[in-house]
Amino acid sequence: SKATVSVLNCSVARQAEPVPRASRVVMEQWAVDPHMEMAKRGWSMVKEAPDEDYVDVSGCQGIWKKVLEKGDDGAKRPKEGSFCEIEYWYRYKGEVFDTTDKEGFPLEIIPGSGMSTAGMEEGVSTMALGERATFTLDPLFAFKENGYPPSVPEWAVVELEMKLVGFMGPWTQEEKVVAAGEFKAAGNELFKAKEFKEGLKKYNKALDILGRRRRKPTFDHVQDPEKKARMLDVEERQHVTRVHVLQNIMQCWLKMGNMQRCLEYADNIIRQDPYNVKAHFRKAQHEASKHNYYTARDFLNVIQEHNQDPQVQKDVANELKRIAAIEAEMKRREKDVARKAFGGGEAGVAESAA
Numbered sequence: 001s002k003a004t005v006s007v008l009n010c011s012v013a014r015q016a017e018p019v020p021r022a023s024r025v026v027m028e029q030w031a032v033d034p035h036m037e038m039a040k041r042g043w044s045m046v047k048e049a050p051d052e053d054y055v056d057v058s059g060c061q062g063i064w065k066k067v068l069e070k071g072d073d074g075a076k077r078p079k080e081g082s083f084c085e086i087e088y089w090y091r092y093k094g095e096v097f098d099t100t101d102k103e104g105f106p107l108e109i110i111p112g113s114g115m116s117t118a119g120m121e122e123g124v125s126t127m128a129l130g131e132r133a134t135f136t137l138d139p140l141f142a143f144k145e146n147g148y149p150p151s152v153p154e155w156a157v158v159e160l161e162m163k164l165v166g167f168m169g170p171w172t173q174e175e176k177v178v179a180a181g182e183f184k185a186a187g188n189e190l191f192k193a194k195e196f197k198e199g200l201k202k203y204n205k206a207l208d209i210l211g212r213r214r215r216k217p218t219f220d221h222v223q224d225p226e227k228k229a230r231m232l233d234v235e236e237r238q239h240v241t242r243v244h245v246l247q248n249i250m251q252c253w254l255k256m257g258n259m260q261r262c263l264e265y266a267d268n269i270i271r272q273d274p275y276n277v278k279a280h281f282r283k284a285q286h287e288a289s290k291h292n293y294y295t296a297r298d299f300l301n302v303i304q305e306h307n308q309d310p311q312v313q314k315d316v317a318n319e320l321k322r323i324a325a326i327e328a329e330m331k332r333r334e335k336d337v338a339r340k341a342f343g344g345g346e347a348g349v350a351e352s353a354a
Helices: 002-008 021-030 034-041 118-124 173-192 196-210 225-255 259-272 277-289 293-306 310-342 345-353
Strands: 063-069 083-092 095-099 107-109 132-137 158-168
Touching: 063 118, 083 118, 083 196, 107 118, 118 132, 118 158, 173 196, 173 225, 196 225, 225 259, 225 277, 259 277, 277 293, 277 310, 293 310
Parallel strands: none
Antiparallel strands: 063 132, 083 095, 083 107, 083 158, 132 158
């Protein structure tokens, strides 16, 4: 569909990486269900529709919507878990204080993720593809006690205009494997073209679909053995795809020269796949480069013990030989230095002085 193509082909993602810790602290204000807060408060700061064309789409006078341009009425709407691509304009007292116009490309949001305001996430779920609408938001569905300094004070009613450019999903568990695989394949093509930053965006989309870590499956309630086996198979395929994507992200950071990020992903992979060859090999090479040869051997020994693939065993053996050769060369140099300092050093000095 047009929605799928639009999001899949988006070349720039503002949520390509997990939200930084500092941002998550600010966003905790949206973790509480605003509907529950509204019910507890018992009244809205927008008690009446701004004009006769507005409709309360929240059911509690928290989000008032007015359609400016109709979209594809026959198309399905985004739901919780969908990937949505929007253009937006936030206004306070008629003045725009935040907009995608600043960046020059759409914003990607996921309804239900809590990464945007509740008004934005719930509002986009009422829109058809191509629709443009404006929303009047009670502060509980906007920026609450934080406001939006310096433009918007705390507990302020704001306007939000949005256009739904594209969306895809949500997916069943099996569909997640397929959708994530498509993003992974797109990332691989970019990796081959040495467009590592763009590749990262595709890989991170795949992780957004699959989830960034494996969770313990809970299929005990499933009585049908065949159904349970299918569910376990899908969960395992999700895990395998997730690990492959994490490996590719690790390689992207390596190619981009960011060893710290590369090693962070190596650690992440090992947590989820304790005997992963590529992650252990990368850690071993890094430790060897810092002359931590014992630690490097420990990582290589894990591979040697748990992976019997002949090529893997050969690669590990070659790396161990390389480390042994480096150690032998270092010991030889140390002996030469010691010999010159405490043995033949004076003769050498005398000869050079003569």
